[in-house]
Amino acid sequence: MSVTIDKPSDADAASPRTPARAGGWRRPRRSVTPSVSEDERRGLLRYPFLIVVVLLSAFPVYWTFMIPSRTNDVVGQTPPPLLPGGHFLENARRVFDTVEFEKALINSLVVAGSITLCTLFFCSLAGFAFAKLRFRGRGALLAIVIATMMVPVQLGIIPLYIEMQKFGWANHLIAVIAPTAVTAFGVVFMRQYTEQAIPDELLEAGRMDGCSTFGLYWHVVLPGLRPAMAVLGLLTFMQAWNDFMWPLIVLSPQNPTVQVALSTLSAGYYRDNTLVLGGTALGTLPVLLIFAVFGRQIISGIMEGAVKG
Amino acid sequence: MTITAPPASGLDASPPRPTRRPRAVRSAIRRVTGVTAPYGFVAPFFMIFIVFGLFPMAYTFWVSLTDRDLLRPDDAKMIGLRNYTDLLHDEFFWNAVKNTFELMLLCTVPQLALALIMAHILNARLRGRMLFRMGVLLPNITSIVAVTIVFGQLFSRDFGLFNWLLGLVGVGNVNWQAGEWSSKIAIAMMVVWRWTGYNALIYLAAMQAIPKEQFEAAAIDGAGTWRQLWHVTLPALRPTIAFTALVSLIGQIQLFTEPLLFDISPGSVSGGTDRQFQTLALFLYEEGFRLRHFGYGSAVAWLMFLLTVILAAFAYFLTRGGARIRGGPGTRHSGRRGRRRPPPGGSAGQPAGRPTGEAVAQSAGEAAGPPAAAAASPAPAPAPTPGPAPASANDDSGPGGSS
Numbered sequence: 237m238s239v240t241i242d243k244p245s246d247a248d249a250a251s252p253r254t255p256a257r258a259g260g261w262r263r264p265r266r267s268v269t270p271s272v273s274e275d276e277r278r279g280l281l282r283y284p285f286l287i288v289v290v291l292l293s294a295f296p297v298y299w300t301f302m303i304p305s306r307t308n309d310v311v312g313q314t315p316p317p318l319l320p321g322g323h324f325l326e327n328a329r330r331v332f333d334t335v336e337f338e339k340a341l342i343n344s345l346v347v348a349g350s351i352t353l354c355t356l357f358f359c360s361l362a363g364f365a366f367a368k369l370r371f372r373g374r375g376a377l378l379a380i381v382i383a384t385m386m387v388p389v390q391l392g393i394i395p396l397y398i399e400m401q402k403f404g405w406a407n408h409l410i411a412v413i414a415p416t417a418v419t420a421f422g423v424v425f426m427r428q429y430t431e432q433a434i435p436d437e438l439l440e441a442g443r444m445d446g447c448s449t450f451g452l453y454w455h456v457v458l459p460g461l462r463p464a465m466a467v468l469g470l471l472t473f474m475q476a477w478n479d480f481m482w483p484l485i486v487l488s489p490q491n492p493t494v495q496v497a498l499s500t501l502s503a504g505y506y507r508d509n510t511l512v513l514g515g516t517a518l519g520t521l522p523v524l525l526i527f528a529v530f531g532r533q534i535i536s537g538i539m540e541g542a543v544k545g
Numbered sequence: 546m547t548i549t550a551p552p553a554s555g556l557d558a559s560p561p562r563p564t565r566r567p568r569a570v571r572s573a574i575r576r577v578t579g580v581t582a583p584y585g586f587v588a589p590f591f592m593i594f595i596v597f598g599l600f601p602m603a604y605t606f607w608v609s610l611t612d613r614d615l616l617r618p619d620d621a622k623m624i625g626l627r628n629y630t631d632l633l634h635d636e637f638f639w640n641a642v643k644n645t646f647e648l649m650l651l652c653t654v655p656q657l658a659l660a661l662i663m664a665h666i667l668n669a670r671l672r673g674r675m676l677f678r679m680g681v682l683l684p685n686i687t688s689i690v691a692v693t694i695v696f697g698q699l700f701s702r703d704f705g706l707f708n709w710l711l712g713l714v715g716v717g718n719v720n721w722q723a724g725e726w727s728s729k730i731a732i733a734m735m736v737v738w739r740w741t742g743y744n745a746l747i748y749l750a751a752m753q754a755i756p757k758e759q760f761e762a763a764a765i766d767g768a769g770t771w772r773q774l775w776h777v778t779l780p781a782l783r784p785t786i787a788f789t790a791l792v793s794l795i796g797q798i799q800l801f802t803e804p805l806l807f808d809i810s811p812g813s814v815s816g817g818t819d820r821q822f823q824t825l826a827l828f829l830y831e832e833g834f835r836l837r838h839f840g841y842g843s844a845v846a847w848l849m850f851l852l853t854v855i856l857a858a859f860a861y862f863l864t865r866g867g868a869r870i871r872g873g874p875g876t877r878h879s880g881r882r883g884r885r886r887p888p889p890g891g892s893a894g895q896p897a898g899r900p901t902g903e904a905v906a907q908s909a910g911e912a913a914g915p916p917a918a919a920a921a922s923p924a925p926a927p928a929p930t931p932g933p934a935p936a937s938a939n940d941d942s943g944p945g946g947s948s
Contacts, residue, residue: 282666292738358589366587393833399597453586527679527683
């Protein structure tokens with residue numbers, strides 16, 4: 237600790253003086269050069285390290301797809317098989333025969349799709365209001381939105397469940413969709429982006445052209461938000477697709493989402509690995525495809541969210 | 546909208562048509578809709594949050610004071626704090642508390658340490674940078690259910706890959722699920738696997754905001770890459786690390802899916818035969834939804850909430866205390882800025898107000914902000930870093946590896 241305090245203050249003491257600065261100009265050339273070659277030397281270690289990390293990251297995913305391509309006999313052998321075989325479709329078919337997987341896929345698609353659409357619409361609307369409109373209590377309301385991000389609302393699941401029963405929504409998809417139809421994160425994310433991406437002049441011009449406030453949102457703001465919408469949409473969709481605890485509680489095994497169906501599949505008395513992992517592979521495939529196509533946007537979304545906020 | 550725009554200037558205004566409303570009325574309507582529209586725009590969030598977030602949270606406390614259960618859903622008797630006093634004498638509850646804290650340590654510490662190292666190595670000129678980043682993030686996009694199922698297979702006693710690998714080095718078959726520690730290590734590995742890369746990207750983003758001059762200055766002083774990590778990167782990343790640690794810890798309190806599905810006995814929600822890996826969230830699920838003790842389960846939920854608040858407050862004071870020591874006299878922000886500025890000014894020989902230096906100082910100040918926001922609200926909100934928050938805010942898949 238004390239070292240970290242000393243370090244900057246040393247630099248602090250040195251910096252105001254011109255001689256030190258002049259020296260600082262010259263010295264880099266001498267001492268940076270070795271550090272560059274050192275950099276190259278390290279580069280040789282850097283790539284193997286990263287490759288190992290990526291392999292470790294990818295391995296369980298590979299396993300998810302490899303196991304169901306074999307038969308149970310082979311999977312049960314003591315050196316487990318490491319290469320894929322040709323039984324994937326056969327095991328996939330068994331998944332559909334064992335649980336309501338078709339329904340689960342459709343349900344998950346409906347749930348994740350609706351949540352994504354609602355989130356995009358409501359969050360961009362609220363984000364626009366917080367970023368560009370002046371109204372009384374704006375600061376306080378925004379502070380509340382931000383504060384809610386860390387409230388562990390999932391701890392209210394028991395009353396939430398009672399509430400859903402009262403609404404008559406238990407075991408209906410709406411019970412999964414409604415609670416996450418708009419998120420604080422989405423609102424803050426959209427506010428941030430709107431503030432930067434939509435120039436005030438554009439809004440002024442829209443006003444001059446006679447847009448109502450909603451018209452401004454629809455015709456001026458929305459088209460400008462496309463990149464942010466893509467990122468938020470992808471993150472929301474994957475989130476909703478992977479959600480488990482609440483759907484498990486509020487939906488029945490006869491009307492499941494993919495994740496709930498998978499948990500049913502894995503909870504059998506005899507654990508049929510090729511079957512269970514076959515279902516897992518099928519349930520993972522959609523997000524994997526999304527990630528393969530839009531990985532760049534997802535990563536930039538996460539990293540930008542981390543810095544700017 | 547029936548309102549049309551008033552012409553920009555009076556000059557080119559066409560004579561008002563008879564169908565048009567007089568200007569005063571029009572602007573009055575505009576004023577009213579203009580005033581109410583913003584509230585309408587932000588209303589959906591607040592409505593949803595109140596109905597499905599705030600109200601259930603508050604109602605949890607009410608339910609926790611009753612003996613409500615499924616048999617008598619509407620006929621609940623007030624029993625005061627008896628659920629709480631019962632809980633404090635419930636050994637299963639304390640077992641869950643202990644397991645949750647042990648898993649918290651096992652998950653958070655390696656995850657964040659590894660993430661820092663990964664971010665440090667990713668933070669260089671690399672070929673195929675995007676490919677590496679995607680590879681690192683890959684675990685995070687898979688669902689926790691999938692992760693747990695796959696790892697459950699990898700950890701299985703007889704056919705598992707891990708036991709086969711251990712067998713190669715002469716270790717006999719480990720019954721991962723059965724052991725007090727082996728089961729927790731297995732669960733921690735799932736969490737670490739899923740979240741390390743995500744946190745590495747968060748750190749990477751924060752590292753890229755550190756001015757290059759600081760590293761150059763350190764290099765001039767003869768610091769190698771790992772000393773740079775220790776003396777330049779770590780101090781600058783302090784707020785980010787505090788934030789990710791907090792998010793991860795809060796996520797661990799809600800650890801649910803892994804212990805639920807790692808259990809191989811079908812239909813079991815006890816977290817292993819001896820409850821060796823039952824977490825608080827799983828205990829809540831067992832009481833609330835398996836045994837249908839709504840009141841008792843709500844008491845568990847409320848205690849978990851208190852735990853979260855205490856943890857967040859603790860993290861806040863820890864980071865603030867640290868900042869005060871570092872910053873010396875003066876406010877936290879100015880202390881940080883003072884500490885950050887010299888290197889760029891010193892090495893580049895330019896006034897400290899350079900755009901980049903300024904921006905970074907600003908972002909450092911902002912990043913230092915979250916704990917302040919956290920303290921202000923009962924349920925803390927490390928605000929300006931929403932990146933990692935989405936998951937934790939929405940549902941049970943909080944970054945840091947909840948389920």
